[in-house]
Each structure stands twice: as C-alpha cells, then as structure tokens.
Amino acid sequence: MRLPLSGATRAARALAKLGVEQLLWTRARLAVRRRGPMPINQLPSVEPTAVLQDDAEWRDAVGQARIRGLPLHRDLPKNWDTLGAASTVLERVGSSGRVLDAGAARYPTMLVWLYLYGLRELVGINLEFRRPVRHGSVSFEPGDATATRFGAGSFDAVTCLSVIEHGVPVPEFFAEAARLLRPGGVLVVSTDYDAEPPDTSGLVAYGAAVHVFSPAEIRGLVKLADDAGFDLDGTFEPSHSQRPVLWKRHGLRYTFVRLTFTRRPA
Numbered sequence: 667m668r669l670p671l672s673g674a675t676r677a678a679r680a681l682a683k684l685g686v687e688q689l690l691w692t693r694a695r696l697a698v699r700r701r702g703p704m705p706i707n708q709l710p711s712v713e714p715t716a717v718l719q720d721d722a723e724w725r726d727a728v729g730q731a732r733i734r735g736l737p738l739h740r741d742l743p744k745n746w747d748t749l750g751a752a753s754t755v756l757e758r759v760g761s762s763g764r765v766l767d768a769g770a771a772r773y774p775t776m777l778v779w780l781y782l783y784g785l786r787e788l789v790g791i792n793l794e795f796r797r798p799v800r801h802g803s804v805s806f807e808p809g810d811a812t813a814t815r816f817g818a819g820s821f822d823a824v825t826c827l828s829v830i831e832h833g834v835p836v837p838e839f840f841a842e843a844a845r846l847l848r849p850g851g852v853l854v855v856s857t858d859y860d861a862e863p864p865d866t867s868g869l870v871a872y873g874a875a876v877h878v879f880s881p882a883e884i885r886g887l888v889k890l891a892d893d894a895g896f897d898l899d900g901t902f903e904p905s906h907s908q909r910p911v912l913w914k915r916h917g918l919r920y921t922f923v924r925l926t927f928t929r930r931p932a
Contacts, residue, residue: 704783712754719908719921752780759851767788837890857922858879860920
C-alpha cells in the first residue's frame with residue numbers, strides 16, 4: 667500500500683525536479699554555444715513503426731545517445747522511443763521544423779535532443795503544468811493534447827511519447843493532431859504494449875487506469891488515425907522476443923510500440 671505523500675515531501679520532489687530541469691537546459695545551451703548544433707545526420711536511421719523487441723535494443727539506444735553526448739531519460743528503456751522519435755522528426759522535417767511535444771515533461775529528453783540538433787521552434791504541453799515556462803526559444807505551457815490553443819497547420823511534427831495509455835481520449839487526440847499538422851507533417855506516438863498484455867485490473871496511475879495495449883487495440887489505433895487523416899509509415903508487426911520494460915511500482919512487464927504517421931493532404 668502506497669501512503670499519501672506529505673506536503674513537505676511533495677515540495678521537496680518538486681524542487682528536485684526543478685533543479686534537474688534547470689541543469690539539463692543550462693547544459694544544453696552551453697553545449698550549443700560551445701560547438702553549435704549537432705549535424706542532423708548523426709542520429710541513426712530507424713524503422714518509422716516498430717516494437718521494442720528485447721533488452722539489447724534499448725541498451726543500443728542508450729549507447730547511441732551516450733556516443734552523441736545526448737542526455738539520457740532516467741527510465742532507460744524510454745531512450746528507445748525517444749531515439750526513434752527524434753531520428754524520425756529530424757529526417758522528415760530537418761532543423762527548421764516546428765514541433766509540438768504533447769504530454770511533455772520539462773526535464774526528460776525529447777525536446778532537449780531536438781534543441782541540440784538545431785531545432786528552435788519547440789513547444790511542450792501538459793495538463794499538469796501550472797504555468798508557462800521558457801528555456802530560450804523552447805516553451806512549455808499548460809495544455810490539453812485533445813484541444814490545444816494553436817492554429818490549424820501550426821506544426822511540422824507532433825510527438826506524443828508514453829502518454830496515450832494514461833486515459834487520453836484517442837479519437838479526439840488524433841483529430842487534434844491532424845488539425846495541428848500541415849499536410850505531409852509527421853506524428854510519432856509511442857505507448858505501452860504487449861502481444862499478450864498483463865492483467866492490469868484495479869491498477870491506477872496518474873489518475874487513470876493502467877493500460878497496456880494489445881495487438882488488436884494497436885490496429886484499432888491505426889484505424890482511428892486513418893479516419894482522422896493519417897497514413898501509417900511502415901508496418902505494425904505485433905511480435906516481440908522479450909518483455910524488456912519493467913514498471914516496478916506495479917510489478918508489470920511489457921514492451922513499447924512506436925507508431926509513425928503522415929498527415930494526408932486535406
């Protein structure tokens with residue numbers, strides 16, 4: 667049984683997160699000032715749609731990030747979908763694209779990686795943010811991924827990593843992403859997945875029921891995306907050799923899937 671956190675403990679954790687955030691972005695700005703943006707062809711080419719197969723794949727992603735001096739997500743397997751999303755975005759939109767990270771956090775790595783590779787028009791939104799925050803040209807603000815304040819066609823790419831499993835209304839999310847993206851824009855989504863999902867009955871996290879998507883549900887996501895005006899890039903292959911992701915809090919093992927979509931012309 668998890669006991670509720672005291673006010674002092676919550677405040678201490680918030681302060682620690684703020685410290686990590688400030689250090690991360692200070693290091694990123696200093697790195698760019700010292701050596702300039704990193705060449706966009708330095709990230710490895712990846713399959714646009716893929717399932718994390720085993721421990722070796724996420725360990726390779728961690729190694730690829732370390733070689734390039736990229737800050738790591740502290741939950742190491744998540745570097746696999748971050749690497750895939752960053753590589754796809756850079757390949758598709760280059761260093762001049764405008765990118766929205768839906769369900770962002772200010773201290774993990776997605777927007778930091780893109781910043782280090784020269785992208786500047788970067789926005790992160792999250793319902794949990796209390797106020798807007800800027801780190802140079804990169805802005806973070808409160809926002810709902812299913813109903814944003816931005817105009818139609820505002821972005822070249824939208825990323826949404828490890829978010830939709832937390833109770834996001836998926837049809838509304840795809841509809842909003844389609845509205846936000848220019849024709850030909852790219853949407854990269856990752857989520858918890860298993861070919862034979864574990865039982866999550868009664869488990870709750872972040873205010874929503876814990877959910878691990880099945881193959882049929884992923885195919886359902888692809889259909890919802892198609893209905894909203896997206897084409898899937900690549901092929902969803904449901905199998906995986908291991909369950910390389912461990913959620914210690916709930917004792918669950920599963921894997922990740924990364925889906926890449928292109929916005930069709932209206």
